[in-house]
Amino acid sequence: MEQKLCLFMLIILMMVCVSGIAFASEQQNIRLLWESLAEENYQQALQLSIEQGQINPVYFELANYLTMISFNSSHQLHQIRQELYTAQIDSNTIELFVNDMDKYLTKGSPFYKMVDAIIRFNEYQNQSQAINLVAEALSEKETALGYFLQHAFCDDLESLEKAALLTEKPGFLNEQLLFHRYNQKLSDHKKVNKDQFVPAIEELLSSDDYYFDTQDYHYFIQIGLGEKYISASGPSGPNHEPFFGALCTITEWESFKKFAPRHQILFAFAVAGPGGQNIWDAERLLEYIDERTLEVYAPLVKMISIYGNFHDYQYDRVYKGADDLLAMGIADPFYFTY
Numbered sequence: 354m355e356q357k358l359c360l361f362m363l364i365i366l367m368m369v370c371v372s373g374i375a376f377a378s379e380q381q382n383i384r385l386l387w388e389s390l391a392e393e394n395y396q397q398a399l400q401l402s403i404e405q406g407q408i409n410p411v412y413f414e415l416a417n418y419l420t421m422i423s424f425n426s427s428h429q430l431h432q433i434r435q436e437l438y439t440a441q442i443d444s445n446t447i448e449l450f451v452n453d454m455d456k457y458l459t460k461g462s463p464f465y466k467m468v469d470a471i472i473r474f475n476e477y478q479n480q481s482q483a484i485n486l487v488a489e490a491l492s493e494k495e496t497a498l499g500y501f502l503q504h505a506f507c508d509d510l511e512s513l514e515k516a517a518l519l520t521e522k523p524g525f526l527n528e529q530l531l532f533h534r535y536n537q538k539l540s541d542h543k544k545v546n547k548d549q550f551v552p553a554i555e556e557l558l559s560s561d562d563y564y565f566d567t568q569d570y571h572y573f574i575q576i577g578l579g580e581k582y583i584s585a586s587g588p589s590g591p592n593h594e595p596f597f598g599a600l601c602t603i604t605e606w607e608s609f610k611k612f613a614p615r616h617q618i619l620f621a622f623a624v625a626g627p628g629g630q631n632i633w634d635a636e637r638l639l640e641y642i643d644e645r646t647l648e649v650y651a652p653l654v655k656m657i658s659i660y661g662n663f664h665d666y667q668y669d670r671v672y673k674g675a676d677d678l679l680a681m682g683i684a685d686p687f688y689f690t691y
Contacts, residue, residue: 632661
């Protein structure tokens with residue numbers, strides 16, 4: 354009996370110790386998150402805020418802004434926004450978040466004011482207070498986060514430009530600047546010279562540090578790298594399937610050669626897949642991609658082939674391609690978004 358009691362007490366003690374270690378680890382991560390933010394280590398703060406968001410979803414609000422100024426991928430941005438869409442945020446979770454902020458950030462510091470502004474803007478819809486807090490923070494310290502919040506709250510293009518200059522991973526910000534400039538030309542009813550946008554697209558897609566989603570690559574085609582057709586409709590296939598002709602055309606072949614490998618394969622996928630339906634140009638694009646990249650992204654290459662056969666009504670080949678794709682035993686979640 355005494356042995357059983359001792360064993361039971363030992364188990365309880367071990368559980369308490371493990372629980373204490375886990376709590377200490379969580380507190381250490383929270384401290385590191387806020388320290389990273391104050392030091393403008395946005396990438397580390399982003400990763401930690403995503404992790405902490407699984408415990409307190411208010412942290413996803415911070416992550417939502419951080420992922421835009423320290424950009425990794427459109428998919429990460431969408432995932433964070435999906436987390437926010439399904440999040441159960443209430444007064445208790447907000448209070449816990451503010452308690453963490455009070456504990457680990459210097460009250461009244463620029464970053465304290467910026468995070469406070471995020472909460473006031475998102476949770477209390479107090480735009481004027483949020484704008485004032487960001488303005489105060491920027492008057493004390495110019496930061497990428499501060500300028501991006503000013504852009505987000507006031508739709509100020511100059512602030513977006515400043516934010517892009519101050520962050521180490523401005524892929525998303527530079528993309529937004531490109532879209533703003535293009536849309537401005539359209540809204541001014543000026544003739545858009547596509548050639549003036551090609552260098553910006555080439556530079557944006559020259560880095561392998563980040564990647565965009567399919568729709569973004571379609572935008573790049575429309576803006577400067579080719580043409581976009583919108584008038585395709587009506588039955589076309591042997592069984593009255595919808596029109597499966599090409600919806601986009603590439604014209605800037607030399608630009609494609611300047612893209613980083615991952616952008617090349619995703620761009621080719623965008624041309625062949627939904628919204629592109631142009632297997633002819635996609636196959637030509639694949640010829641420019643080195644063998645190593647084709648190997649690394651073999652599942653996407655197979656998907657391109659499947660879409661090509663589907664849009665050509667070769668359904669037997671589609672089934673065979675799907676079987677081949679399943680046989681690859683894909684485990685990387687990257688591919689599950691395509």
